[in-house]
Amino acid sequence: MDQARKPLHIVSAAVGEGAGDSGCKYAASALLASGMAQALADAGREVHAGTAVASDPLQASDRMDTIARFNHALAEAVLPLARGGAQLLVLGGDHSCAIGSWSGMAQALRPQGPLGLIWIDAHLDAHTPDSSESNAPHGMPLAALLGHGCAAFTQLFGWSGKIRPEHLFIIGARSYESAERILLDSLGVRVFFMEEVAREGFESCFAQAREKVGAECAGWGVSMDIDGLDPLDAPATGTPVAHGISLAEATAALRGCRDDPRFMGLEIVEYNPLHDFGGKTARAVRALAVAGLGQDGPAAGAAAATPGA
Template identity: 70%
Template sequence: MDHATTQGLHIISAEIGEGALDGGCKYGGRALLDAGLALVLADAGCELQSLTTVTSDPLHAHDRMDTVARFSRALADAAARRVRSGTQLLVLGGDHSCAIGTWSGVAQALSPQGRLGLIWVDAHLDAHTPESSESHAPHGMPLAALLGHGSAAFTDLFGWSGKIQARNLVIIGARSYESAERRLLEALGVQVIYMEEVVHRGFDACFAQAQATVSAGCAGWGLSFDLDGLDPADAPATGTPVRHGISLAQATAALHRCRDDARFVGLEIAEYNPLRDYGGKTASAVQALAVAGLGRDVQTLSIAPMVRTC
């Protein structure tokens, strides 16, 4: 996918909170758009084409897992359509179970050309299956599902599993996880750059290494960024903040690499909870990440605090 031939940027508001223990992140995408994120991206040089809203519907589901499965199918269909049309994606979560739908759809769209690579920035490993998870919260399962492990309702969207191959996935910033998740990822051979290594080497160096890994031999690659990957001092309004994370300044400096790579297909930002965002500090962090990864004219843009309007 070449920037010269893309048809601009498409935003998907992925409205789901049922995958988390605290469902407030369901309103994250809507709050960010109400606060003017699309206008900020336009000012940064993004050619905004359209907006899709995908909303979970627990009233017509059997349980929480079924809610996430139904939502994932709808989101996957929306993401696949947009990637096939040549647009770059910005997906605004939503709890991180939204990644099942986002990247299943992108992988499906790219499959005639090749594989999808993925960088996953997160304080957690998100590699539980229903059998290994004590909380049974689906937002702790998306990576396992994308790798082909877990509930068939999550793994087999579009009739096939293994949307991401282990060699095309790199996790950065993990510092809170369970042994079952780590064992699964180690058995599969997934590269995990834990937070200790990020501190030692710097986020930019780790991100550059991850970019080279996930893009090698792939038709395209994407970035799924859980806000709890950041330090809570910069992004406090998430469902599961973890101390000693990546600084916002380091993250935005590294994400400039995304917009300079013609193979970059999209950015997903998950776990923003506007109900906890007093003063809009975390919304400003989302704005900065989106502009860094997707903006074309960032040198002339002044990042101002965003005020939550909902």
């Protein structure tokens, strides 16, 4: 089944407790209210937007427990959708939601083979509770997916190492701590730091990562933190970092995902609608989603968005 014929499920991952500024918890609801589902339907996809998972700190003992409980629920919600062959657009939320998103997809794919992941971010997000001074969970998802950190994050579905180091590619990093780099270097993870991206071009770096995950993995996806983009294009995020990837470069590269039947989905996180005066960043998020998940050609616009999952 080609990508355009697959149902596209939008999963709302409403969590903000993992970040310093929790306004990103409202990202999915704001994006849906501003026309995300319709934009994808107009781009030729059959869209379902009824799957939503929200964090509930009142049921948790502390911040880490809030994130652990949330990601368990998110992984359980993602699993049947991915197992059923749907393609996913996960709208975070802070980046800790990646633990649940990609654990669910890895579990669905496990009988067929490994999951590949391209991670676009200004940060490395590879802290563990022992290495993080802030103890902010949105700085820990990559370590957790690689099998490092607390068991509540690493052991979803009873196994760790959802992503193998050789199947992870990080693009755009330019703000990080030494402990994160030491861990990733020790594992052999390929990081395209922003200096290399600026020199070689984002599309070239993305194409190199795509070639590897396409050749070696049964399925793959993209997790994109909005702060990976240049703040001039996407200012409404909690931790903007100057001199990032341009929106034009990012959308051009994501269009190349459309023709790969093993492309399982796109996750976009850390959009903060409370800071999005004029809606510039919401438009950037929609452009990214349509670039990676839309369909060009005469069929575009023929599908309809439906509220159910």
